[in-house]
Amino acid sequence: MGGRRFGGRRRAAVGVVCGVLAVAVCGVLVVRAVTRAEWWQVRHSVTAVPVAPLADVGPPPGPLATSWQRSAPVHRGPLAGYNSVAFEVAHGQAVLASGGGLDVRDARTGGERWSYRRMGWTMLGWAATGSRLVGYFERDGDRGERMMVGFDALSGAELWRQADETPASVARTTLRWPAGSDAVLTTSGDRRVLYGRSAANGARLWTQRLPAGCRLFEGAAHASDSVETTAVLALDCAKGPSRLIAVRPDTGAVRWTRPLESAEAPEVTVLDGVTLADDGTALRAYRENGHRLAEWGGENVCGDAICPAVVAGGRLVVAYRPNGARRGERRLEAVETASGQAAWRRDAPAYAALAAAGGRIYALRPRLSGALLPAGVDVVEPGDGGTRTVAAPFAMDPELDGARPWLAAAGGLLYAAVPTATPRPGGAARLVALRGGSAGPGPAELGGTPAADWPDACALLKRPDLLAARLDPGSARPGGDRIGEQKLPHPVSCTYEAPERDGLPDAPPLTVAPSGGPSEQPSGVPAAPRDSASPDRPGSTSPSASASGGGASGKKSPGRDGDRRTPEPGASGPGTDDDEWGARSLTVTVKWVAPTGQAASALMETLRAVQSQARRRTDIGGDEAYELGPTAGTIAVRVDRYIVVVTAARPPGAASRLARAAAVGLTGGAGRSPEPS
Incomplete structure (x- = not known):
């Protein structure tokens, strides 16, 4: 009798355990199959439509007209500071990257090609090299759950995933991280080791330990940059000022290292054969071998962002603020990359961005002039600095958050990206593709208007x-x-x-x-209400409401x-x-x-x-x-x-x-x- 009761209790306990295990297994399956399943949280489109590359040429000097435009809303994710929208034009495609993911369009027409988004995740970095794009995502509310995804840039097809490493030195202003020669640069958790990972299949290619006592800056504004053959990163060193290290993306071989004069994170730009770094004490330009090419002194030589610069016709052209200059004063200077000698310099407006194509330099000025509304584009000859100014068919405010003003030229078009305050509440970045417009009866400076x-x-x-x-x-x-x-x-x-x-x-x-x-x-007819509120102003009151009775104090204005009372004497x-x-x-x-x-x-x-x-x-x-x-x-x-x-x-x-x-x-x-x- 007692044995039967004991057997019954044992069967009941086994049943409870089995039930608990079943619930646990079901919970795991639900988490894997539903909560974190790809089929509902990933929005991924691909394309099989081919696209032709764009020629290295911009529009001719003259009036500009809008060919197409798109607006990319700012993604207000959980991490402050990673709310930028950035752009790139390559292989006949325009890439719009933000915390929401990747949106790739035909650069000639603006038509959709492919896109990738993950619900509940934020894209905190992206890299482009060759015909590959790589995005880095973190789950909202859980920075420990991360993912790198590699894509074919032309079709959008997913090539690989990797979940262990993080990008090397993401620029918070553009979300870009260094890449080149079909490799992306990643780092370890303590940011003291640099890795090269294939952009084609995600395999690790090389490992490079950083100098003792130094680590990569984390969350800097723009402390790294790269071109296909060179990646340059700023190092935060425990002893002494920060340093620059230049490596080959394909092998990890160190090209050169240079100490800076400040411990702060510098702003770094890498161009074809030239690296620029602004560490808060001066703007310095380095050749491909690390030798100094030029220097512009001053704490505010670049202001709040890296100085716009391009390399064209064998010359480095930089827009900067002269040391000791008054507010609003800027200068455009060309330096021979072979000799380091200044070729020419001239006073310039506060250019927001520069681009070079087809032997011309295009400079984006936030205002055509001090009083007029549109932005402007200066077409600069790199040989002598000769400039022609044309009106841009848009207004801009470079002080808005969400996108650093950007400029590129290709395929006979000029691409400009500017921040906007709409849509509310986060704002957006407007990408405008400009073509050469019809010549009007008036000058190009006035958009063809006499x-x-x-x-x-x-x-x-x-x-x-x-x-x-x-x-x-x-x-x-x-x-x-x-x-x-x-x-x-x-x-x-x-x-x-x-x-x-x-x-x-x-x-x-x-x-x-x-x-x-x-x-x-x-005379003798009562005046109409002077300024009734607009019906399109929700919650607004008429400015004349307080004026009619003199406001709260009851005093007449x-x-x-x-x-019409006559004022008293005195x-x-x-x-x-x-x-x-x-x-x-x-x-x-x-x-x-x-x-x-x-x-x-x-x-x-x-x-x-x-x-x-x-x-x-x-x-x-x-x-x-x-x-x-x-x-x-x-x-x-x-x-x-x-x-x-x-x-x-x-x-x-x-x-x-x-x-x-x-x-x-x-x-x-x-x-x-x-x-x-």
């Missing part, structure tokens, strides 16, 4: 408009502009000041005409529409001593005149895209208008092919009212151009 088409900024607002805003029509300060040798015949900007004492005659207040523009209010007028609003001024700027309204609309869209805050206004008039910035003090309005920006910070609503008046001035004075059929 200089005579530029309206006079001081003629857009009439005397009643200014008096209604309590501004002095006689205080107009015109501002001209020029691009290279091309000078605009009329002022592109006009600034008005309020008088120091309110001695201006009364003027009819501005109101909104049925067309959406301003009109003079007839002197000199505003609907408040009281300050609405000028520099305005009690409530302070000094008042207005600036009207003709930002651009495009060849067609369609081109102006496209440029207006790029202006909106680089603004962290841009709200569409439907009550301004014209063809489209945006309110820019956190307050209602800046309005950009487009009327056909004309783009004008009105800035008036005080009082609230002044910018909107005067932008309506400027829109009417453009409609009546500038005329409208016919669209091409």
Whole structure:
């Protein structure tokens, strides 16, 4: 009897154990087959369509037009600082790389070729060499689970995977890590050993132990770079300053090592036969054998990023900030790579990127000029530094996060990548492929628009408009502009000041005409609301709401529409001593005149895209208008092919009212151009 009870308990215990094991096995199978299965977390497309390589030539000097463009959103992953988007053009393909994965497109048309993404993973590095691409991924929330994946760059076919090592010195600004000669460079966990791994099959090719007491920098901005024959990495050494080490990617053989003069991580760029390193004390250029080629001293010689540089026609061309230069001063200098002698140098704008192709150098300038809206491209001759400037069909703000401005030229096209603030919240990088555009009747500096088409900024607002805003029509300060040798015949900007004492005659207040523009209010007719909030501004309130009752304090604002009281003797007028609003001024700027309204609309869209805050206004008039910035003090309005920006910070609503008046001035004075059929 007791034996049967004992046998029953044993069978029950065995059953429980078997049940537990079954549950555990099922859990493991679920984790392997479902939770971490490739079939649902990987999005991978491939292609069998061939693509032809691109010739080493860019567009000719002259007007530029957009051939195609794509936007790559910034991937806001769990690791701060690895939120960049980077690009490369090779083998007839354009590669867009971000934390979200790889997106490869036809470089001629922008059409999709192949892509790779892993849900729940972030791509923290990528390398390109020959016809191979390699991506490095880490699982979100678990940096111990990592994976390298090799791809055929033309088809997107997966070639290999490897899960043990990490990339050698990933550049946080581009997510690139060194590769060349069909090998990628990886490192050990303590970052004291360098490995070469085949980009074709993932096999380890060589091992190189780094100098004693030195290790690779981790998470540096741009402490490594490579070309096919040479990889250069910065070393963080326990004793003394940091060092550079140059190795052959195919064998790991050390080409040269050089000490730097700072312990900080340098910015490193490797070009064809030249290495540049900025360690915070100077920018130094080294030949392929490690001998110093040139040096530019100064703590801020490159600013916040590596100096743009290219090698063309046997010369190293570098854009840098001269030591002791004032803010905004830059210089472009060419150095003979054989002798180290300076061939030429000239003053230059703050170029954001350089590219070389077909015996020409292309330089991206964030602004065509100080007052105008578009970016610009300088086409530079490496022989003598001669430059031709052309307008780019987009606006840019190089200070935005998410993408370092980038430039490349191939196949008769010029590729430019610029950061944008949209889409919210992380922003994106816009890749634009530019081709040679049709030559217009005007100069290439103005996009083919004749200089005579530029309206006079001081003629857009009439005397009643200014008096209604309590501004002095006689205080107009015109501002001209020029691009290279091309000078605009009329002022592109006009600034008005309020008088120091309110001695201006009364003027009819501005109101909104049925067309959406301003009109003079007839005597005895109540004024319309001065600046109602745009219906496209969620959560916004009308700037006139607080003004109508004097705000929370209940005090009236002197000199505003609907408040025409005469100031008491000795009281300050609405000028520099305005009690409530302070000094008042207005600036009207003709930002651009495009060849067609369609081109102006496209440029207006790029202006909106680089603004962290841009709200569409439907009550301004014209063809489209945006309110820019956190307050209602800046309005950009487009009327056909004309783009004008009105800035008036005080009082609230002044910018909107005067932008309506400027829109009417453009409609009546500038005329409208016919669209091409």
